[in-house]
Amino acid sequence: MDQLTFQFPAQPCKPSAKASLCGVVSSGNLEVLITQGAQPNGCEVSIHTSAQGFAPIWQAVLADFAAHHALGGTAITINDMGATPAVVTLRLGQAFRDYCGGAQ
């Protein structure tokens, strides 16, 4: 079990929900919760993961997502059970769309 935290600079977002939750904690999957954070121009991420030793990949996946999405002012909490980067990016995208609104 690893516990990781990251902070990324990001453009401020305009939330349309108080929080959004996506995914489930099961093998190869993860749960992403987006709530309001403390820094309007930054994003705090906190991760509980069952897979050890993947901090550099988490860093790369999250930095890439933060660079392409206005995550400023959010706090992201992740509970992971060995999801691949593909699943992580998909869940982040789904949770972020829900957090910011927008028609499906």
Added chain:
Amino acid sequence: MPTSPPPPTWDTRRQRRQARLQRATQAGIGRHVEAARIKTLLETVIAPGDRVCMEGNNQKQADFLAQALSECDPQQLHHLHLVQSVLALPSHVDLFERGIASRLDFSFSGPQGGRLARLVQDRRIEIGAIHTYLELFGRYFVDLTPDVCLITAQSADAAGNLYTGPNTEDTPLIVEATAFKSGIVIAQVNERVEHLPRVDVPGDWVDYVVVAPRPNHIEPLFTRDPAQITEIQILMAMMAIKGIYAEYGITRLNHGIGFDTAAIELLLPTYATALGLKGKICTHWALNPHPTLIPAIESGFVQSVHSFGSEVGMDAYIAARSDVFFTGADGSMRSNRAFSQTAGLYACDLFIGSTLQIDLAGNSSTATLGRITGFGGAPNMGSDPHGRRHASPAWLKAGREAAGPQTIRGRKLVVQCVETFREHMTPVFVEQLDAWKLQESLGMALPPIMIYGDDVTHLVTEEGIANLLLCRTPEEREQAIRGVAGFTPVGLARDQAQVDQLRARGVIRRVEDLGIDPRLATRDLLAARSVKDLVRWSGGLYTPPSRFRNW
């Protein structure tokens, strides 16, 4: 006075054949052979050094005859040269371990891949080459003609006519190559009957028929349980449909057997219909009767399917949909691997499949260290046929993307669809394929590459689509591949500025560039989410094998 040389003989093969048939007659064996005497027959009509073709593909297997041959006396039968589609049964490998066979030309080994690699390392087997099916079939008529073939069919009548049932597969081709070059044809059948539903192989091409104690084995290799399709596979299927099928107007195609392509099949009645694509894509197929295609057929998406073989549990459904499938006057399907492979090569505009490794030139391979698995039909379907002359909108569009508006030929679309990491975080994208190390350790003439990079036109990963047709230099191509390789070491080593430029040119397209909402990528989008759903779609005509039933 010098003696003149004896006149040449031109029928040695026929004489040899007659002598062998006569020996069998002397041993008291006629056309219909008792199962208990099968080893005697094999030891009588096969000779050391013969080329032998045991029928079997990844679907049906002449398993009784293969078992019997593997139990023959190695003092009598040795140095056989096997020329056959697959080396899939344990008994096939036993032949080499027992010293009965010594040389192999084949296409696919699947589950026996590990044992096969060990035999090569121990120098107990000599591999001529690993072929694609059509290539091996072609060689049956040139330099690898079987002396004896051991085939399998559903039933035989008194005259030795054979009915193959829906799984005709390779049988007519193997028999043709053997029977018409003075070889010997031995068939195992599931039953002897008075009247056959139809004749798939005429009796005068068949020398011996034996009723096997058990029906021939048929593997349900093309059944994919929708319950196991992941949301990433659904996302990639959405990208393939919207970014490739719709844009090129792909009507004629072949799919691989993985879950990625099963996801595409299950999105046709939902996602593709919502995009207004019904009637515009996926109307004509060279494809085995995948159960996951049932919802698309029932939705009126599909006009025609020609198949390499059948699929366990699909027979009643196929018989009831003769407008779609190729069926005989008796009502049951007639498949044919050689013809369907030809259709996949020349008459389809797109092949899409998956793989285990892709390198920086786009070469892909399913060969991994310590296993020789072969490729079956993929190298054929996944190649651009330079012999093609007829045009279609998809083929022309691809050709023009590659070579400009003045091009004198089109291009087949060859698409590889992969998630960037496999299980246990094994990257699919690699600097060097394991195939090169395999070539070295096994002393092969060529690395076992499944699909050559210069045939690949598109890569689909969870990160986006790379259109390799639009790349103008090897460097661009490499960056386009790195640009969809995600967070693998190959992907992380991309030149971000070049990748951004390729994206601006539309060579690389992300999910958002394609206008796809990732929130739609859920299992709710699948037309069927379980095998039971497929049974319901078929109106109860599909009867899945027990291993796929949980009710």
